[in-house]
Amino acid sequence: MKFNKVLDNCKIYEAGKPIELVVREYGVDTKDIVKLASNENPYGTSPKVTKKIQDISKNMFMYPDDSMYELKEALANKFKVTSENIVIGAGSDQVIDFLVKAKCDENSKILMSKTTFAMYEIYGRQAGAEILRTPDDQHNLEQFEAMYKEHGADMIFLCLPNNPLGECLDTKDVYEFLEKIDSETLVVVDGAYQEYAAFKDSKKRIDPADLINKFPNTVYLGTFSKAYALGGMRTGYGIGQVDIIKTMYKLRPPFNISTLSLAAAIEALKDEEFVNECIKLNFDEMKRYEEYALNKGFSYIDSYTNFITLKFEDKYISKEVAQNLLERGIIIRDLTSYGVNAIRITIGSEEQNTKVFKVLDEVLDELKK
Amino acid sequence: MKFNKVLDNCKIYEAGKPIELVVREYGVDTKDIVKLASNENPYGTSPKVTKKIQDISKNMFMYPDDSMYELKEALANKFKVTSENIVIGAGSDQVIDFLVKAKCDENSKILMSKTTFAMYEIYGRQAGAEILRTPDDQHNLEQFEAMYKEHGADMIFLCLPNNPLGECLDTKDVYEFLEKIDSETLVVVDGAYQEYAAFKDSKKRIDPADLINKFPNTVYLGTFSKAYALGGMRTGYGIGQVDIIKTMYKLRPPFNISTLSLAAAIEALKDEEFVNECIKLNFDEMKRYEEYALNKGFSYIDSYTNFITLKFEDKYISKEVAQNLLERGIIIRDLTSYGVNAIRITIGSEEQNTKVFKVLDEVLDELKK
Numbered sequence: 008m009k010f011n012k013v014l015d016n017c018k019i020y021e022a023g024k025p026i027e028l029v030v031r032e033y034g035v036d037t038k039d040i041v042k043l044a045s046n047e048n049p050y051g052t053s054p055k056v057t058k059k060i061q062d063i064s065k066n067m068f069m070y071p072d073d074s075m076y077e078l079k080e081a082l083a084n085k086f087k088v089t090s091e092n093i094v095i096g097a098g099s100d101q102v103i104d105f106l107v108k109a110k111c112d113e114n115s116k117i118l119m120s121k122t123t124f125a126m127y128e129i130y131g132r133q134a135g136a137e138i139l140r141t142p143d144d145q146h147n148l149e150q151f152e153a154m155y156k157e158h159g160a161d162m163i164f165l166c167l168p169n170n171p172l173g174e175c176l177d178t179k180d181v182y183e184f185l186e187k188i189d190s191e192t193l194v195v196v197d198g199a200y201q202e203y204a205a206f207k208d209s210k211k212r213i214d215p216a217d218l219i220n221k222f223p224n225t226v227y228l229g230t231f232s233k234a235y236a237l238g239g240m241r242t243g244y245g246i247g248q249v250d251i252i253k254t255m256y257k258l259r260p261p262f263n264i265s266t267l268s269l270a271a272a273i274e275a276l277k278d279e280e281f282v283n284e285c286i287k288l289n290f291d292e293m294k295r296y297e298e299y300a301l302n303k304g305f306s307y308i309d310s311y312t313n314f315i316t317l318k319f320e321d322k323y324i325s326k327e328v329a330q331n332l333l334e335r336g337i338i339i340r341d342l343t344s345y346g347v348n349a350i351r352i353t354i355g356s357e358e359q360n361t362k363v364f365k366v367l368d369e370v371l372d373e374l375k376k
Numbered sequence: 377m378k379f380n381k382v383l384d385n386c387k388i389y390e391a392g393k394p395i396e397l398v399v400r401e402y403g404v405d406t407k408d409i410v411k412l413a414s415n416e417n418p419y420g421t422s423p424k425v426t427k428k429i430q431d432i433s434k435n436m437f438m439y440p441d442d443s444m445y446e447l448k449e450a451l452a453n454k455f456k457v458t459s460e461n462i463v464i465g466a467g468s469d470q471v472i473d474f475l476v477k478a479k480c481d482e483n484s485k486i487l488m489s490k491t492t493f494a495m496y497e498i499y500g501r502q503a504g505a506e507i508l509r510t511p512d513d514q515h516n517l518e519q520f521e522a523m524y525k526e527h528g529a530d531m532i533f534l535c536l537p538n539n540p541l542g543e544c545l546d547t548k549d550v551y552e553f554l555e556k557i558d559s560e561t562l563v564v565v566d567g568a569y570q571e572y573a574a575f576k577d578s579k580k581r582i583d584p585a586d587l588i589n590k591f592p593n594t595v596y597l598g599t600f601s602k603a604y605a606l607g608g609m610r611t612g613y614g615i616g617q618v619d620i621i622k623t624m625y626k627l628r629p630p631f632n633i634s635t636l637s638l639a640a641a642i643e644a645l646k647d648e649e650f651v652n653e654c655i656k657l658n659f660d661e662m663k664r665y666e667e668y669a670l671n672k673g674f675s676y677i678d679s680y681t682n683f684i685t686l687k688f689e690d691k692y693i694s695k696e697v698a699q700n701l702l703e704r705g706i707i708i709r710d711l712t713s714y715g716v717n718a719i720r721i722t723i724g725s726e727e728q729n730t731k732v733f734k735v736l737d738e739v740l741d742e743l744k745k
Contacts (some may be wrong), residue, residue, distance in 0.1 A: 008559070014627070017626040017627070019625060022630045022631070027441045029444075050437075056500055071394075078397070098631065160738055223377075239440055240436050241631060257386040258383070260389070264610070265608055265636070266607075266608025342520050
């Protein structure tokens with residue numbers, strides 16, 4: 008059967024390998040597997056959220072409140088905006104989809120960093136848009152500006168901090184850049200890991216209300232998947248001016264998050280203490296990775312997230328390292344498909360990280376031979 | 377900001393009013409509200425599924441197995457197809473989105489019944505397609521055939537049984553119709569309520585494997601939202617030939633259902649006894665509505681689903697009936713926006729239905745004055 012020709016040019020997202028697959032393919036026992044490939048919160052979901060879900064689990068037969076009144080009120084209160092500034096997505100991922108489909112068609116251009124979140128391009132291609140990437144791996148605003156001047160763009164994606172590399176621009180520099188962007192260009196500031204960046208360095212902190220008030224052509228994206236420890240529940244949000252958010256509602260399907268996801272997100276917002284504790288532990292453990300890399304003589308990218316990128320340069324081939332780790336039950340992310348000879352490791356719990364170092368020692372020793 | 381011009385022509389889905397809204401707007405106590413507007417299973421979720429979700433609720437921080445291996449294997453086994461014939465959606469709703477976006481653009485035509493599931497048109501308009509509707513409210517295959525001959529169509533939707541009216545075509549007639557459709561026209565057979573239809577009358581039963589083997593240009597849609605009592609968990613599926621399903625994967629976002637939704641669906645498939653019991657109770661209770669309508673002197677549409685459509689003709693105005701019920705805490709669906717002077721009521725539990733009859737008596741008495 009013939010399909011829309013735009014699909015010929017589409018790409019498929021490569022998900023982190025699930026534990027079930029490693030059990031099936033390599034016969035590793037489930038309990039021995041360490042999965043640090045998808046930037047999940049290694050401290051699990053807040054016990055208060057888990058309790059809430061157990062209490063209401065019999066409500067699965069009921070559709071959620073599609074107005075998402077309570078969740079939007081809670082987010083509006085947290086970010087000092089109104090409910091009308093908020094759209095909820097099945098992950099911030101889905102808000103990206105709404106934004107791209109609302110703004111772009113086959114005549115559009117989307118500007119992004121060379122190595123950044125894969126879904127920007129995937130949704131862009133689905134809309135038939137042309138993808139423009141700055142030359143450096145990491146975000147470089149001079150390059151963004153130069154390419155914007157040369158080619159123009161209907162949309163710009165800034166991932167702050169950036170996934171999968173972990174670097175983060177200073178907010179001051181981002182604002183200076185945004186001053187130069189036309190009000191008809193939609194700029195998406197993806198703050199999926201903002202809670203981590205804001206904790207580590209206040210210069211990286213983005214205040215969504217301030218952002219969208221100063222720059223009405225921007226939309227801020229947030230998620231419950233990372234610091235809020237609800238990666239499996241697919242809940243994120245976009246914050247923008249009312250005209251943009253209203254337009255998103257034309258594309259939002261009804262009931263786009265589940266009854267339990269909605270309840271979990273509402274409850275998670277009430278337990279900021281848990282979130283802050285997780286973030287603190289994250290950066291304590293991250294130091295061990297930095298030391299490990301230095302000891303082994305390879306480099307890492309200074310990270311403002313819950314993962315770290317280890318760069319092998321000419322010492323090892325990241326694909327081989329990742330495969331060898333996988334066969335031993337350690338699931339991390341090889342960045343070869345992003346054009347970088349590096350691996351991205353989610354910062355795990357103390358016990359998980361200790362195991363990673365032990366197995367990585369073995370793998371690197373073997374690959375050296 | 378300027379957006380894609382196709383959005384000017386988009387429609388927004390009108391969701392059934394949630395209980396929270398009736399509490400907020402009419403001050404009715406939560407426990408007094410009877411919500412029979414969204415065709416949820418009134419017997420709640422299977423206790424086995426609820427138990428499973430309680431057991432794994434601490435896993436909310438983890439992304440689901442994006443291959444959905446276990447769920448697809450279970451469905452493949454149930455329907456005697458292979459995993460490669462199956463795509464999972466966030467509700468069968470999302471599979472409709474994939475199918476429309478894969479097949480249609482601004483030059484496409486989509487043929488459907490006058491009064492049928494609203495999302496077909498909503499997704500169709502998002503793709504910029506022209507919507508063609510047969511003149512009768514209920515599915516009429518002669519009209520489908522005549523319009524297909526006259527206008528052609530890239531896609532055809534058959535809702536079997538039909539939401540929101542409840543009628544269902546005989547499978548034999550559907551097959552005869554499909555013989556006349558070009559192999560390049562994608563025909564979607566939406567079986568969201570098939571479990572009910574197959575129970576009531578075997579002539580309405582559709583076997584997805586038989587359907588897609590006889591007609592490789594068809595896709596069968598199923599859902600866990602109705603008979604499987606997981607309306608809030610947003611899990612549905614499409615069954616089709618491998619070439620079509622492969623194409624859907626180009627549009628499927630990663631992790632499109634939540635960790636708990638995936639587990640709930642897998643568990644629900646193991647408890648068919650619960651499903652069968654719910655369906656039996658549904659038709660026992662439906663008889664009470666049929667009798668009620670006859671006693672009151674208005675008609676109903678013979679229903680093969682878990683809801684019934686009461687037609688008021690010139691006796692009452694459905695919008696007024698619905699509003700009066702709402703203010704008394706009974707949430708049902710007014711079909712005015714579908715162009716019919718009728719209300720759709722989900723068949724509730726015995727207790728819920730008794731309350732509906734009592735309050736409906738009051739409302740109809742009052743409106744008669």
